[in-house]
Amino acid sequence: MTAMAAEVEQDPAGETRPVYEISGLTKRYGDFLALSDVDLSLGKGEFASVIGSSGCGKSTLLKIMAGLMPPSAGRVVLDDRPVLGPRADIGMMFQQATLLPWKTAIENIVMPISIREGRSAAKKALPRAQELLELVGLEAAGNKYPDELSGGMAQRVAICRMMISEPAVLLLDEPFSALDELTRDFLNIELQRICEARDATAFLVTHSIPEAVILSDRIFVMQANPGRVGEVIDIDLPRPRSLDMVNTQKFGEIVSHIRGRLDKEGFL
Amino acid sequence: MPTGFQSQQTPGEDTVWIEQDPWIDRVPRSVAMVALFVLIVGLWWGATASGLVSPIILPTPAETWEDIVFVGANILSAGYVLEALWTTTRTVLYGYAIAAGIGFSLGVLVGETKFGERAVMPYLVAIDTMPKVAFAPLFIAWLGFGIASKVALAAFIATFPIVVSTAAGLYAASENERMLFKSIGATRMQTLVRLKLPTGLPYLFTGLKIAAVGVMAGAITGEFLGGGEGMGALIRVSASQLDTPRVFSLIIYLSFLGLAMYLFVVWLQRRLVFWNRGDVPGAIG
Ligand SMILES: Nc1ncnc2c1ncn2[C@@H]1O[C@H](COP(=O)(O)OP(=O)(O)O)[C@@H](O)[C@H]1O
Ligand SMILES: [Mg+2]
Numbered sequence: 001m002t003a004m005a006a007e008v009e010q011d012p013a014g015e016t017r018p019v020y021e022i023s024g025l026t027k028r029y030g031d032f033l034a035l036s037d038v039d040l041s042l043g044k045g046e047f048a049s050v051i052g053s054s055g056c057g058k059s060t061l062l063k064i065m066a067g068l069m070p071p072s073a074g075r076v077v078l079d080d081r082p083v084l085g086p087r088a089d090i091g092m093m094f095q096q097a098t099l100l101p102w103k104t105a106i107e108n109i110v111m112p113i114s115i116r117e118g119r120s121a122a123k124k125a126l127p128r129a130q131e132l133l134e135l136v137g138l139e140a141a142g143n144k145y146p147d148e149l150s151g152g153m154a155q156r157v158a159i160c161r162m163m164i165s166e167p168a169v170l171l172l173d174e175p176f177s178a179l180d181e182l183t184r185d186f187l188n189i190e191l192q193r194i195c196e197a198r199d200a201t202a203f204l205v206t207h208s209i210p211e212a213v214i215l216s217d218r219i220f221v222m223q224a225n226p227g228r229v230g231e232v233i234d235i236d237l238p239r240p241r242s243l244d245m246v247n248t249q250k251f252g253e254i255v256s257h258i259r260g261r262l263d264k265e266g267f268l
Numbered sequence: 269m270p271t272g273f274q275s276q277q278t279p280g281e282d283t284v285w286i287e288q289d290p291w292i293d294r295v296p297r298s299v300a301m302v303a304l305f306v307l308i309v310g311l312w313w314g315a316t317a318s319g320l321v322s323p324i325i326l327p328t329p330a331e332t333w334e335d336i337v338f339v340g341a342n343i344l345s346a347g348y349v350l351e352a353l354w355t356t357t358r359t360v361l362y363g364y365a366i367a368a369g370i371g372f373s374l375g376v377l378v379g380e381t382k383f384g385e386r387a388v389m390p391y392l393v394a395i396d397t398m399p400k401v402a403f404a405p406l407f408i409a410w411l412g413f414g415i416a417s418k419v420a421l422a423a424f425i426a427t428f429p430i431v432v433s434t435a436a437g438l439y440a441a442s443e444n445e446r447m448l449f450k451s452i453g454a455t456r457m458q459t460l461v462r463l464k465l466p467t468g469l470p471y472l473f474t475g476l477k478i479a480a481v482g483v484m485a486g487a488i489t490g491e492f493l494g495g496g497e498g499m500g501a502l503i504r505v506s507a508s509q510l511d512t513p514r515v516f517s518l519i520i521y522l523s524f525l526g527l528a529m530y531l532f533v534v535w536l537q538r539r540l541v542f543w544n545r546g547d548v549p550g551a552i553g
Binding site for chain 1: 442444445447448449450451452453454458462463466542543544
């Protein structure tokens with residue numbers, strides 16, 4: 001373990017050097033106030049989750065953090081540089097894998113390189129793509145087309161596509177919520193392993209309290225109308241986390257604590 | 269009537285319940301096609317042999333077959349029918365190429381730019397609702413009685429389905445896919461070429477198939493009205509001489525041209541859009 005990783009372990013509250021700093025973030029869609037004065041910061045190597053009811057502005061927050069959409073007010077700074085548009089050091093993943101059906105899995109993985117740096121750079125990245133496929137247990141699937149992959153396999157390929165640019169932060173918008181529960185649990189553990197292996201900072205939007213608890217160092221509970229961060233909860237379960245922890249008393253206490261803090265509106 | 273439920277309990281009757289198509293769906297394709305052909309020719313023969321229909325209106329199958337053989341021999345010996353077929357083929361191919369070029373460009377303009385969508389599309393819709401063959405006399409007046417006026421009419425008719433399908437294809441990429449391309453820093457051109465156009469290809473091919481039919485109709489209509497040397501002119505002359513068997517056999521050879529074009533487009537689609545073979549609309553085979 002590196003010194004940095006040890007430090008994160010001792011200090012899960014994200015008080016290491018902040019990589020992401022968000023202050024006074026506000027977003028209006030016309031007259032509708034989607035986000036109101038959101039402040040948060042993420043430490044290097046931290047895994048944070050956002051949880052909140054449907055429509056409370058989670059995706060909006062993520063899109064602004066990713067530079068896909070400008071805020072109405074406020075600032076987003078990543079690694080001391082303001083986010084003014086999409087950046088190579090930000091990796092994103094959505095609910096759908098959105099693999100291009102006319103490209104093989106490995107071609108899909110190097111697609112971001114091909115777009116940013118051209119086709120010859122993409123070709124040079126193929127061995128790295130193969131390593132990533134091995135990392136997610138799909139070493140044999142590189143030449144398969146997306147219609148030959150299951151939902152879980154497709155999402156793992158999407159993980160590789162996100163990782164190929166070696167992003168410093170991962171923004172994950174309900175990445176596994178369209179998958180069945182078994183696959184989802186498996187991929188969550190997988191994701192934790194990848195983040196630790198690459199020392200990546202992750203910011204996960206989820207609907208599921210157990211998922212947020214098992215993965216996160218910190219959980220931001222969002223409230224709706226207008227969208228804002230209501231509470232920040234530190235999760236001091238030991239790392240690495242495993243699925244068995246779901247059965248511990250501590251896990252149960254944290255989950256019920258969060259459930260109690262959430263809006264009364266339903267979680268779908 | 270015994271229901272399936274009763275028959276399960278009655279000895280001697282079917283006791284299994286398995287998936288089974290109705291008998292007509294189980295007939296092999298080749299048999300079904302031949303049977304239908306025989307049925308239609310039989311009805312045709314019946315109608316003409318019984319004197320129900322005058323031979324001037326509908327020739328007998330035998331007369332028609334004789335004429336098909338005669339015209340076929342003419343084509344094979346490089347006679348005037350081959351010449352006419354070649355003229356029409358050129359008209360159709362030029363018209364199709366022009367329609368594909370203009371249709372695709374306008375389609376990209378409409379599907380990719382706000383200006384195209386707001387300003388160009390309304391005019392295209394307005395022109396598209398007009399009966400386009402009515403423009404034939406104009407094209408003849410502008411371009412004369414040669415092949416050019418026929419090419420123009422054929423292209424004119426075939427352009428619109430290509431515009432509409434290209435534009436529709438460009439809208440087909442999902443919000444998620446657009447966001448993905450945005451997040452990896454793709455330029456507008458990269459997004460167009462590497463996401464929107466490939467995603468829209470199946471749509472484009474639907475338009476190309478409709479256009480393949482329209483371009484034939486345009487070429488023949490042009491030849492009906494503007495004379496010249498094509499198949500349309502031959503058909504008109506034969507019809508005016510009440511040579512109905514000839515009209516039929518010319519139409520049959522003409523339909524080979526149409527079928528060849530259509531099948532070429534289907535073949536191209538299967539090669540280029542290999543990833544969604546499952547729903548190739550209107551494909552034969
Ligand atoms: N492009 C948009 N235009 C107008 N309203 C939007 C737009 N995108 C999202 N909204 C609204 O903003 C709110 C927050 O949306 P979103 O961030 O997608 O929520 P979440 O991801 O938490 O479900 C919702 O009420 C949604 O209807
Ligand atoms: Mg959302």
